[in-house]
Amino acid sequence: MSFDMPTKSNNVDHEMQQFLMAEQQKAQIQQQLHALTDVxxxxxxxxxxxxxxxxxxxxxxxxxxRFMDTTKAIGVRLQQKYKEM
Incomplete structure (x- = not known):
């Protein structure tokens, strides 16, 4: 039985993944904002x-x-569906 101890490399990889996810979310929000502005x-x-x-x-x-209200309602509904799984 072996337990993997977290290494500095694993911590850096995890931090990098978190950073990349946050940046992707920011990019998605910016993209939605530009689309909303155009519409x-x-x-x-x-x-x-x-x-x-x-x-x-x-x-x-x-x-x-209205767009923000709709987006929020869809998000809430998706969370409900996810919890039902």
């Missing part, structure tokens, strides 16, 4: 202007909020 911009911006009017600003804000 909401296309939906709310009917023609170019010098500045955002109240209607356009409100539309973009509502679009983002």
């Amino acid at each position: 909401c911009w296309e939906k709310c911006m009917d023609k170019p202007r010098d500045k955002l009017d109240y209607r356009t600003e409100s539309c973009i804000s509502n679009c983002v909020e």
